Amino acid sequence: MIFSIIILRWNYFKFQGLSRWAIIAVFLLKIAAGYLSFKYHNIYFAGGDGSIYLNSGRNLVDYSHKNPLTYFKLFTNQNRNEPGWEETYQQIIYWDPEKGSEFIDDNRTAIRINSLISLLSFRSIGAHIILLIFLSLIGLMALYKIFRKWFENVYPPVIFFAVFLSPSIIFWTSGILKETHTIFILGLFLFQLSIMLDRRNYSSILWTILLGILLLLARTYLSIALIIPVLFLVISSFLKTDSILKSIGLTLAITTAAFILLNVNGVDLFKMLSAKQADFNLIGINANSFFHIAELSQPLDIIKYMPIALINVYLQPQLFSFESWLYIFPIIENIDLITMIIFAFIYYKSPNKKETKYLIFVLLIWIIGGWIIGLTVPIQGAIARYKSVLIPFLLMSVIAIADWDRLKTKYLKEE
Secondary structure (H helix, E strand, O other), rough: HHHHHHHOOHHHHEEEEOOOHHHHHHHHHHHHHHHHHHHHHHHHHHHHHHHHHHHHHHHHHHOOOOOHHHHHHHHHOOOOOOOOHHHHHOOOOOOOOOOOOOOOOOHHHHHHHHHHHHHOOOOOOOHHHHHHHHHHHHHHHHHHHHHHOOOOOHHHHHHHHHHHOOHEEEEEEEEOOOOHHHHHHHHOOOOHHHHHHHHHHHHHHHHHHHHHHHHHHHOOHHHHHHHHHHHHHHHHHOOOOOOOHHHHHHHHHHHHHHHHHHHHHHOOOOHHHHHHHOOOOOOOOOOOOOOOOOOOOOOOOOOOOOOHHHHHOOOOOOOOOOOOOOHHHHHHHHHHHHHHHHHHHHOEEOOOHHHHHHHHHHHHHHHHHHHHHHHHHOOOOHHHHHHHHHHHHHHHHHHHHHHHHHHHHHHOOOO
């Protein structure tokens, strides 16, 4: 297989202590999961969102009549409100956001990415899925490199498991859904951010900004969730003091000032969240996994309902609640998480100053990301998808506080 050869030959997949054959095994596992995901959505959801992104992406190519200039204009959303062009755009499902939407619509980015991939896959669904899975593997490899660098004391195979082998990552980032290209962009963005904080040159700054913009267009909620963690990491990296408390204080001060400034200028974040919640309630009321979440009626509800939001995202479905075969994945994940928490508690080791900075960063990502999802999404299946890209950060925040020297001495053979 071509991509297996690329993995074996490309230095990007070379990392000390990591076998490239292990990466190939993950790649093959994700291909099987991608096939399963495609069949599942075709049988139960007539293709679902993934089918729409795929077909709409192909339509961009078809409607251009293989004219590169016309394709470029369609791709970049030009000539709106002109006869002929507007009719074409109306035929591309999900291209235009719903009226009254307060958020940046990321469906258009998914369609564009699938359109570009369709040019390479020659209309083969199998090739299309494999190309997307390979991109997700690139993003996961970037995350693995970052975590190995930030948490040097953690046993490498455990980091490999946290990044590559959680059921959510294997299943939900292996199809035509947004999560597949999101993990690709997220991994590269954080990898480039890490380089920027080390080198602080114009090239790394430019790449970080460009990837940040692409991530904003690809997955809006995730970009919003990353603002505070990234701000904290930048501040703590640039401050000459080693005080984590000063970095946290400055981050809170800047964040508070930004919220006040946005509110003064008419940007109502509470209104945006409550509108998103209302949209999901309307869309998902007939879904099999729909459940009622607390209504956001006043701004303080965002804080008030934070605990239940995180519980709904990370601890549901409950153990032994097999309402759907897809519940197996989060249930396994919950068992893994509980096991890791127990070991981390028994073998707790206080992180050093360097590790503390990165530990706070990964904690903030999964907490804020899960908070946003839990406040707005009342559909268990959608939650399982959306949280999948946050799972590596959740697992890393737990395993990073365990004493791996003691654990290896007691349970593992010394290498």
